[in-house]
Amino acid sequence: MPPLLEFSKNKFIGTVALEGFFPARRRKIASRIFTDGILLLFIPLLYATGAELWNTVVSSIGFLDQTALMISSSFLAQSRTFWLGIFYLLLAPRLILLAIEGFVRSKTAQNEAVLRDPSLSARFNLYATQVWHQSMTLTHHTSTLRILAALTETTVGRIALLRLGVPEDEYLQFLQTLASDGESSMAPFLEKLKQQTNETKNIALADLFSTLLEVHKPLHGFFGKRGITKTIIRETVRWAEGTDTEERENARWWSRARLGRIPGLAKNWSYGKSFLLNRFASDLNSEAARAEERLIGRKREIELLEAALLKKSGANVVLVGPPGAGKHTTLYGLIRMITAGKIFPALEHKHVLKLAGGALVAEAKTKGETDALFLSIMNEAVRVGNVILVIDDFPEFVASLDSLGSSATELLTPYLSSNAINIIALAESVSFRKILENRAGLMNFFERIEITEPDSAHLVEILKDLVPAVEAAHRYRTIMTYPALQKISDGAMRYIVTGALPKRAVELMEDVVRAAIAEGETLVTPERVMNVIEQKTKMPLGAITAVEQQKLLKLEEHLHERVVDQDEAIQAVANSVRRARSGIQNPKRPIGTFLFLGPTGVGKTETAKALAAVYFGNEDAMLRFDMSEYQTREDLGKLIGSFEKGEPGILASRIRSSPYGVMLLDEFEKSSTEIRNLFLQILDEGFFTDYLGEKINMRNTIIVATSNAGSQLIWELVEQKLDPSALREKIIAHIQKEKIMSPELLNRFDSIVVFHPLPPAVLEKIARILLEKLASRLKKENNITLIVTDELVRAVAEGGYNPALGARPMQRFIQDRIEKLIAEKIIKGEIAVGGEVEFSSEELAKP
Numbered sequence: 001m002p003p004l005l006e007f008s009k010n011k012f013i014g015t016v017a018l019e020g021f022f023p024a025r026r027r028k029i030a031s032r033i034f035t036d037g038i039l040l041l042f043i044p045l046l047y048a049t050g051a052e053l054w055n056t057v058v059s060s061i062g063f064l065d066q067t068a069l070m071i072s073s074s075f076l077a078q079s080r081t082f083w084l085g086i087f088y089l090l091l092a093p094r095l096i097l098l099a100i101e102g103f104v105r106s107k108t109a110q111n112e113a114v115l116r117d118p119s120l121s122a123r124f125n126l127y128a129t130q131v132w133h134q135s136m137t138l139t140h141h142t143s144t145l146r147i148l149a150a151l152t153e154t155t156v157g158r159i160a161l162l163r164l165g166v167p168e169d170e171y172l173q174f175l176q177t178l179a180s181d182g183e184s185s186m187a188p189f190l191e192k193l194k195q196q197t198n199e200t201k202n203i204a205l206a207d208l209f210s211t212l213l214e215v216h217k218p219l220h221g222f223f224g225k226r227g228i229t230k231t232i233i234r235e236t237v238r239w240a241e242g243t244d245t246e247e248r249e250n251a252r253w254w255s256r257a258r259l260g261r262i263p264g265l266a267k268n269w270s271y272g273k274s275f276l277l278n279r280f281a282s283d284l285n286s287e288a289a290r291a292e293e294r295l296i297g298r299k300r301e302i303e304l305l306e307a308a309l310l311k312k313s314g315a316n317v318v319l320v321g322p323p324g325a326g327k328h329t330t331l332y333g334l335i336r337m338i339t340a341g342k343i344f345p346a347l348e349h350k351h352v353l354k355l356a357g358g359a360l361v362a363e364a365k366t367k368g369e370t371d372a373l374f375l376s377i378m379n380e381a382v383r384v385g386n387v388i389l390v391i392d393d394f395p396e397f398v399a400s401l402d403s404l405g406s407s408a409t410e411l412l413t414p415y416l417s418s419n420a421i422n423i424i425a426l427a428e429s430v431s432f433r434k435i436l437e438n439r440a441g442l443m444n445f446f447e448r449i450e451i452t453e454p455d456s457a458h459l460v461e462i463l464k465d466l467v468p469a470v471e472a473a474h475r476y477r478t479i480m481t482y483p484a485l486q487k488i489s490d491g492a493m494r495y496i497v498t499g500a501l502p503k504r505a506v507e508l509m510e511d512v513v514r515a516a517i518a519e520g521e522t523l524v525t526p527e528r529v530m531n532v533i534e535q536k537t538k539m540p541l542g543a544i545t546a547v548e549q550q551k552l553l554k555l556e557e558h559l560h561e562r563v564v565d566q567d568e569a570i571q572a573v574a575n576s577v578r579r580a581r582s583g584i585q586n587p588k589r590p591i592g593t594f595l596f597l598g599p600t601g602v603g604k605t606e607t608a609k610a611l612a613a614v615y616f617g618n619e620d621a622m623l624r625f626d627m628s629e630y631q632t633r634e635d636l637g638k639l640i641g642s643f644e645k646g647e648p649g650i651l652a653s654r655i656r657s658s659p660y661g662v663m664l665l666d667e668f669e670k671s672s673t674e675i676r677n678l679f680l681q682i683l684d685e686g687f688f689t690d691y692l693g694e695k696i697n698m699r700n701t702i703i704v705a706t707s708n709a710g711s712q713l714i715w716e717l718v719e720q721k722l723d724p725s726a727l728r729e730k731i732i733a734h735i736q737k738e739k740i741m742s743p744e745l746l747n748r749f750d751s752i753v754v755f756h757p758l759p760p761a762v763l764e765k766i767a768r769i770l771l772e773k774l775a776s777r778l779k780k781e782n783n784i785t786l787i788v789t790d791e792l793v794r795a796v797a798e799g800g801y802n803p804a805l806g807a808r809p810m811q812r813f814i815q816d817r818i819e820k821l822i823a824e825k826i827i828k829g830e831i832a833v834g835g836e837v838e839f840s841s842e843e844l845a846k847p
Helices: 013-021 024-060 073-109 126-135 142-151 153-162 166-178 186-196 205-215 218-224 231-250 274-281 284-290 298-310 327-340 357-364 367-384 394-403 408-416 430-438 456-473 484-494 503-519 526-537 545-555 555-558 567-582 604-616 633-640 650-656 673-683 711-719 724-737 741-750 761-780 790-799 809-828 841-845
Strands: 281-283 317-320 350-357 387-393 422-427 447-450 594-596 624-626 659-668 687-689 696-699 701-707 752-753
Touching: 013 126, 126 142, 126 205, 142 153, 142 166, 153 166, 153 205, 153 231, 153 484, 166 218, 186 205, 205 218, 205 231, 205 281, 218 555, 218 594, 231 456, 231 484, 231 790, 274 350, 274 545, 281 790, 284 327, 284 350, 298 317, 298 327, 298 422, 298 447, 317 327, 327 350, 327 422, 350 367, 357 367, 357 394, 357 687, 367 387, 367 408, 387 484, 394 408, 394 422, 394 430, 408 422, 422 430, 456 484, 456 503, 456 659, 484 503, 484 526, 503 526, 545 555, 545 567, 545 841, 555 567, 555 604, 567 594, 567 604, 567 752, 594 604, 604 624, 604 659, 604 701, 624 650, 633 650, 633 673, 673 687, 673 701, 673 741, 701 790, 711 724, 724 741, 724 752, 761 790, 761 809, 790 809
Parallel strands: 317 422, 317 447, 350 387, 387 422, 594 701, 594 752, 624 659, 659 701
Antiparallel strands: 281 350, 687 696
């Protein structure tokens, strides 16, 4: 064995070898057999002992017939000796098993290895040692392929493959194909393992596996075709190790963490009783004890909360955050620190009660009754002596007191300013800013702690912590894979914008699990996650099918079915859609941002509608804003909301209700500077902040701003027959020179497209498209067939064209002339249901 692998120094090798010779499952069965045998022996032993006691009593009473009443002494002696002998025979192996179990548990209580040792094997943690030992032959030799195969022979290894979504049989079959190419030398593997670790670091199974991936490059292809990267493999193996470690810790009932959950017998005897308070408050200590999650990602907030409660006076806190962000989770973290005794002495033995302010106000009804009841509750909490009082929905509670004529500030000030009781108020972000933020007299007594949403790394950890409970709730009919869990985290942060994290991610996970079960899938895959998100958002997000692939590659043709000419605009839009669909666009910006420049009636709005229909499946997925209505500084409040008026903004409200779609900003150049600055941030970061300070996510929208700026110059340059790129540069230079839009704003658009005036040859194509739309509508709604002839097309093209307005008047011409003629024919009875209508040149020539 190489010097780097001196397993005599590995602290787990003894227990791992024992596991191989006498596995835990067999030890458990043997222990149960011996334990049950010992318990069964208690019956004859009790009988024999009782009989002996009976004989002793009978012999002490002289006037009784002792011979008749006494149990046979010969039988008693034989019976008791016989059963006692068997008892000792069973007890001896049971004690040996107990000693073996104690040895195993003492060695594996901590899965970390010895540090600061030049020998690699000495630093193998429990799980790495298990896999290595399983791979060794009788002559104590191993190979990289044997180590990879041994992964399926350990509990943690099998769990890791399951969480990766890789079937064991496929994995082993692939290893057999590698074996046919010959074994790899152990030396490169050990050298890489040594390079990637140092003498102060444990070598976990994740380190072992990732190093083996580098040695066997074909493994990259095996996992890569399943979308599994090296990082995913490392995190999945760590998850499997953590799950097993947690199960081992839970089995150690004698540990301080486990014993700390058992309530003490006399901890609260020195404190008073809270009869009235218990009517209106719930016990958060009990809720925290029942909660199974490990409260990941809230360490900073819990530490801030603890520090705030340690103040000598005014030790009160308001936790502010959106619903589902983790306010109660933070409280549970504090409570568990108190229960485990890992808290400062001033907070030891504290009992956390949550007051239902709404129930209190509903009970009392009038101002006098409310004040009296509230003061009685507060005085009782102070008298008890160990209460931390949590007031849920604090802004609403304050508003309820206001409606009765009571003052929360006056009622609470005596308690907030003293150190007799700690008060923690819970507030949602929106209601806090509406009701509490400007109440300086009340808020000065509180330290404000913002409960922010977790980042991506913490969100994955939170979801991992909840997976066992979700799987158990669905009776393990489907198992969550790590790649799917990562997709849920990414999807909740990127595409699902309603609600706060981690709540919306948890809800998405539950929806995905239900969908997988409904489809009969035993594993939750990333594809299933994207399918569920696609159903929720109506955005194309799943795997690109063969049909969609052809549609995307020929997107220009599909767009030209609705938009005639304007090749540059169509090309820009098509490229943006392909980037978004392939997932390579910047996730922290809107899907696409365009500035369409050009005269009226040349197809700018129609291109935006076509874009909505192609990407979101329906042209109704377009929000249209006439920016000429927002020309002053005060109009900014119309969009984001006004705090003074208490009115939500139009833009904020519409994006909350429709966060996925195309946003058309018509005549964008007419909006005020303040509003253009608002969109400067939106184009750059993909979100804005409304009047209440809440972030509004616009990263799932395509923004199209249209402008007539420089229209006259466009006419002049087109007549000079400049090429499109030169024309575009001149128009942009003109807009900057005239200070219509700032260079910073123009640079934020993904693409600036110049729509040129439509030549006469194009007008007939537009007229035919509009007439075919009319024909389709008539057939669908009235069962009347309109024959679109060349004469009809020419009549619409000529009659509906206006050089100043482009093709826009065509729709008006069709409505005023063609639809009018059809309506008259229907009324006169000249067109029956199911009939056809065709216009002659004479009819079209009539004024």
